[in-house]
Amino acid sequence: xxxxxxxxxxxxxxxxxxxxxxxxxxxxxxxxxxxxxxxxxxxxxxxxxxxxxxxxxxxxxxxxxxxxxxxxxxxxxxxxxxxxxxxxxxxxxxxxxxxxxxxxxxxxxxxxxxxxxxxxxxxxxxxxxxxxxxxxxxxxxxxxxxxxxxxxxxxxxxxxxxxxxxxxxxxxxxxxxxxxxxxxxxxxxxxxxxxxxxxxxxxxxxxxxxxxxxxxxxxxxxxxxxxxxxxxxxxxxxxxxxxxxxxxxxxxxxxxxxxxxxxxxxxxxxxxxxxxxxxxxxxxxxxxxxxxxxxxxxxxxxxxxxxxxxxxxxxxxxxxxxxxxxxxxxxxxxxxxxxxxxxxxxxxxxxxxxxxxxxxxxxxxxxxxxxxxxxxxxxxxxxxxxxx
Numbered sequence: 136x137x138x139x140x141x142x143x144x145x146x147x148x149x150x151x152x153x154x155x156x157x158x159x160x161x162x163x164x165x166x167x168x169x170x171x172x173x174x175x176x177x178x179x180x181x182x183x184x185x186x187x188x189x190x191x192x193x194x195x196x197x198x199x200x201x202x203x204x205x206x207x208x209x210x211x212x213x214x215x216x217x218x219x220x221x222x223x224x225x226x227x228x229x230x231x232x233x234x235x236x237x238x239x240x241x242x243x244x245x246x247x248x249x250x251x252x253x254x255x256x257x258x259x260x261x262x263x264x265x266x267x268x269x270x271x272x273x274x275x276x277x278x279x280x281x282x283x284x285x286x287x288x289x290x291x292x293x294x295x296x297x298x299x300x301x302x303x304x305x306x307x308x309x310x311x312x313x314x315x316x317x318x319x320x321x322x323x324x325x326x327x328x329x330x331x332x333x334x335x336x337x338x339x340x341x342x343x344x345x346x347x348x349x350x351x352x353x354x355x356x357x358x359x360x361x362x363x364x365x366x367x368x369x370x371x372x373x374x375x376x377x378x379x380x381x382x383x384x385x386x387x388x389x390x391x392x393x394x395x396x397x398x399x400x401x402x403x404x405x406x407x408x409x410x411x412x413x414x415x416x417x418x419x420x421x422x423x424x425x426x427x428x429x430x431x432x433x434x435x436x437x438x439x440x441x442x443x444x445x446x447x448x449x450x451x452x453x454x455x456x457x458x459x460x461x462x463x464x465x466x467x468x469x470x471x472x473x474x475x476x477x478x479x480x481x482x483x484x485x486x487x488x489x490x491x492x493x494x495x496x497x498x499x500x501x502x503x504x505x506x507x508x509x510x511x512x513x514x515x516x517x518x519x520x521x522x523x
Contacts, residue, residue: 136182138162138308138326139172145387145460146330146345150177153329162324166190169200182227184266185237192216196224203266205229205239210251214259226251227264227303230290232283234270244290248297255299264303264321265291272311273335280316287320310334331436332444332455343444345459346435352415354378354425363417364409368394371419377408378418378425380433385413387461388433389451396450399432399441400425434458 137158143149150161150172161177163169164185172181183195184203193216195202204210204226217224228251231238239247254260267287271277287306294301307317309328314335317323327334331343354376357363361371371377378400384390388411396407400420408419418431425431432441448455 136160136162136305136322136324137329138324140164140168140326141460144326144330144332144456145462148175149329150175154179158325160322162326166192166195166200166202169195170198173198173200182264184227184229188212192224193220196220196222199225201225201227201263203227203229204247204251205231205237206243207247207250210247210254210260214254214257217259223255223258223261225263226260227266227305228262228290228294228299228301230265230267230287232267232269232286232290232306233279234268238267241286241290245293245297248294248299252297252299262294262299262301264305265294265301266304267306268308269306269311269317272307272314272316275314275316275335275337277316280311284316313338327456330459332459334454334456343434343436345444345462346441347433347462348435349380349382349431349433351425351427351429351431352379352381353427354420356424362409364412366410368410369408371408376420376422376424378420378429378431380416380418380431381414382433383412383414383416387458388416389447389453389458389461391452392447392450396447397442399435399439402440404440404442 137150137153137160139150139153139161140163154177160180160182161172162182162184163172164183166183166186169181169183180199180201182201182203186192186202186209188208192202192213196213196217197220202213202224204213210226213224213226228247229238230244231240251260251262255262267283267290269280269283271279274280284306291301291304303322304320305322305324306320307323309325309332311317312323312325313328313333314337328341330345331341333341357371357375357377359371359373361377363369363371363377382388390411392407393410394408397404398407398418400418401423405421406419407416409417432439434444434447435441437443444455444458447458451458
């Protein structure tokens with residue numbers, strides 16, 4: 136299952152690419168995300184697993200969206216929606232195996248299964264799956280993995296004892312797939328791994344899929360003692376050159392990386408200096424006086440010496456997921472396009488894509504950001520939601 140929540144982890148419209156690469160279902164959090172794929176004529180099974188009471192379950196059922204059920208309130212609400220829609224809802228009972236957040240608490244699991252069976256017998260729902268999510272799968276040696284697998288096995292047995300026959304049993308997301316902590320069950324929910332992120336840091340096979348570049352708006356010589364940005368956190372110690380890039384924390388660059396981050400300029404790493412602003416950052420280019428319109432690489436796979444998303448995460452004291460999902464959030468200024476003309480169609484998500492502004496925008500806007508996606512050697516797992 137290709138997990139394309141949060142705008143495919145900030146990578147945009149890659150559904151057709153992941154399906155061509157081997158995924159045969161898609162996972163998202165909200166019904167709204169799921170419906171956006173249906174509206175784009177994506178016909179494969181789609182699972183939505185995080186919805187509050189009052190969500191548009193009737194439309195979800197009509198559009199053949201699988202729904203996760205973490206408790207009785209949603210069970211009954213989905214059953215009512217299915218009756219209104221005139222068709223049984225496909226549901227995955229969701230057990231909390233140890234995260235202490237989403238999923239049915241173990242003490243309530245037997246009751247949920249029993250009442251789900253009643254709703255199934257009445258024709259309102261069809262229990263097609265049991266799902267869980269592991270809390271420590273990024274550490275293959277954690278004893279919590281053993282406890283959570285046992286919890287999941289017990290949940291499956293309990294469901295079957297209540298005469299339920301779920302055939303989609305899924306426990307593993309990216310980390311549990313890579314480390315093997317969630318092996319032995321059905322679909323693997325691969326999200327971060329599709330885009331080259333390994334939460335476990337145990338493999339070197341994955342390759343980052345996103346490259347972020349920008350173009351220089353202006354460049355200047357700065358004598359020693361020049362303060363840069365708000366508060367003058369950085370003051371040039373000697374004569375240097377400064378280049379202005381038209382992107383900032385409103386475009387997803389984490390302000391926490393101020394004073395630490397670097398970019399690639401003419402094949403050389405140079406520091407971003409001063410505090411990050413909402414719309415701009417400044418590069419200390421040393422002896423180089425950059426030309427307006429010159430391209431600067433903010434991050435990428437690292438093959439050419441550019442910083443990686445992992446480095447940006449370290450500079451910001453966060454995780455890679457947060458970096459990639461934040462980029463491109465200013466949708467009124469950035470649009471995504473997908474161009475796979477120079478690559479085989481069987482490779483992983485979106486061989487080349489751009490984050491740019493439409494033609495006719497002001498020059499500083501049109502030069503704002505560009506994102507390209509590199510092919511990854513890993514394909515999505517072969518097991519997925521059968522009918523990312």
